[in-house]
Amino acid sequence: MYVITKKPELNRVIRSLSVAMAALLAAGCSTAGQDGGSATGASGTGPITFATGRDTxxxxxxxxxxxxxxxxxxxxxxxELPEVADEQRAQIAANLQAHSNRYDVLGLDVVWTAEFADNGWIIPLERGLFPLxxxxxxxxxxxxxQDKLWAVPYTSNAGLLYYRTDLxxxxxxxWAELRQQALAITKKHDIEGYAGQFLAYEGLTVNxxxxxxxxxxxxxxxxxSTVTLDPAKAAIALDFLKQGLREKWIPEEALDYKEEESRLAFQEGRLAFARNWPHAYGPARVRLGDKVAVTRLPGLNGPGSSALGGSNLAISAFSKHQHTAQEFIRYFTSLENERRVLTEGSFPPVWTELYDDPELIERFPYLPVxxxxILAAKPRAAGANYNQLSLVIASTVAKALKPQSSESADDVAASLKAELEEIIKTQ
Known part of the structure; x- marks a missing residue:
């Protein structure tokens, strides 16, 4: 993270110095001057390295x-990179800022496309080579x-509402129905109501x-490129979460939850409802059996909208073996392997037909939902400065959700919009 000023030129210098310092700290990075590493098109063949989040x-x-x-x-x-997305991004960015050719194929969070493309860290791909x-x-x-394909979808993701069918x-x-049911369950049973990911990190930005x-x-x-936040609607969203904490159907400990903590709380029987990604379904079924089901996230007046998650595969601009990297991505995102991504890795695939396969639905009942x-989800913004915007959103909302916060939701929403507009203006 670097300091935001009102001077664009100074911002660019600060940003460059910040990333360069991170690059020097990245273990094992080899620079372009030491080992080549300039973009070579997609003609090079040879051994490659696939850098992606830890395979759990x-x-x-x-x-x-x-x-x-x-x-x-x-x-x-x-x-294997760190499990947390923020740490993955920092390590990959430091490596590429140093023009290292250590990484060839990059597993990128779907929100990093614009940043990596703008910085010249990845190469554009020919659309016709992939079954998009x-x-x-x-x-x-x-x-x-910007009308170019910079990566190939590998896994997708959308938030789901997990719930206990026995309760x-x-x-x-x-939201009104969620509140009513959570309040009733917490009064009648020794169990908490609802939780998502409310710690101050990317997960809270998503929630x-x-x-x-x-x-x-x-x-x-x-x-x-534009802040479209309607403060009135943002205040309604914030009030929904604040009300849950105030009325105790969202437990206060959920303010420290990431995906793993909320997953464990639900599968251990401590929550009646939980927002999480599909990866939590298998462990929950193992622990709770038929007492687990999922549905779409609720909304103000009907089913809500998830943020679109997942990962894409891109090719480093500094790879010496870009043709091999390209062919590997074609292999890795084939229908056969995408089926394995689901059946062996429990990650949502990107091929549409897999969601309609009767055998897969029998094994993974959540696929239709x-x-x-996914089809109703909205992607997080593709801007090159997404990381800074996300940090501001998460920190602002986390502060507003604290029990000691006295700011009204209206004031927080207005302040957040102004701060986001300042970041857009100074980038």
């Missing part, structure tokens, strides 16, 4: 082994910036964005 399900290596057996001269090595028409349309949009007769469609969307608003324009949620 051990499904990746068998997929890599299949490639390596068929391509002994172009073997791929897995380089077979993918879920909103997912493809996350890989496009809930009919899942809530609106708040979903609340704003589910109230009929939007924080930023799709390209991230997830498909509906």
């Amino acid at each position: 399900t051990a499904y990746l290596q068998p997929l890599l082994d299949r490639w390596n057996q068929a391509h002994p001269a172009e073997k791929v090595t897995l380089l 028409d077979k993918f879920l349309p909103p997912v493809v949009d996350t890989a496009i910036y 809930v007769k009919k899942p809530p469609r609106t 708040f964005s979903e609340a704003v969307q589910s109230a009929g608003g939007q924080i930023l324009s799709p390209d991230g 997830l498909k509906e949620s």
Whole structure:
């Protein structure tokens, strides 16, 4: 993070120095001057490194082994990054800022496309090489910036509402129904009501964005260039969360929850409702069996809107083996491997037809709801300064949710809009 000033030129200098310092601290980075690393088009072939978030399900290596057996001269090595997205981004950005060719294929969060493209860290790809028409349309949009394809969708994601079927007769469609049911359950049973991810990090940005969307608003324009936040709708969204904390159907400890903490709280039977990604479904079913089900996130007046998540695969501009990287991405995002992404990794695939496969639906009953949620989801802004905007959103909302906060939701929403507009103006 760097200091925001009102002078664009100074901002650019500060940003460059900040990222350069991070690059010097990145372990194992090799610079362009030391080992080449300038963009070479998509003509180079040879061994490559696939840098992506830590594989917690051990499904990746068998997929890599299949490639390596068929391509002994172009073997791929897995380089696991930290599990937390913010830390992944910092490590990849530091490496690429140093013009290192250590990474070839990059597993990128869907919100990083514009930043990495703007900085010249990844190369544009030829659309005709990939079966984009077979993918879920909103997912493809996350890989496009300024009318160019910069990455290939690999996994998708949308937030779901988990609930206990033994406590809930009919899942809530609106916030009012969620509140009413959560209050009733907490009074009748020794269990908390509802939680999402409310710690001050990217997860809170996602949760708040979903609340704003589910109230009929939007924080930023799709390209991230304009603040479209309606303070009145943002205040409604914030009030929904503050009311839950005030009335105790959202437990105060949820203010420290990330995905893992909220997952454990639900599957251990401490929550009646929880907002989480699809990866939480399997462990919850193992622990709670048929007592678990999912539905779309509720909204102000009906089903709400999730923020679109997932990861895309891009090629480093400093890779010496970009052609191999391209062919590896074609292999890795094939229908056969996307099926394995779901069946062996439990990650939502990007191929549309997999969500309609009867055998897969029998094994993963949440697929129809997830498909509906993805199609109704809204992507987080694709702007190059998304990371700074996200930091401001998360920190502002976290402060407003604290029990000791005396600011009204209206004041917080107005202040947040002004701060976001200042960041857009100075970038």
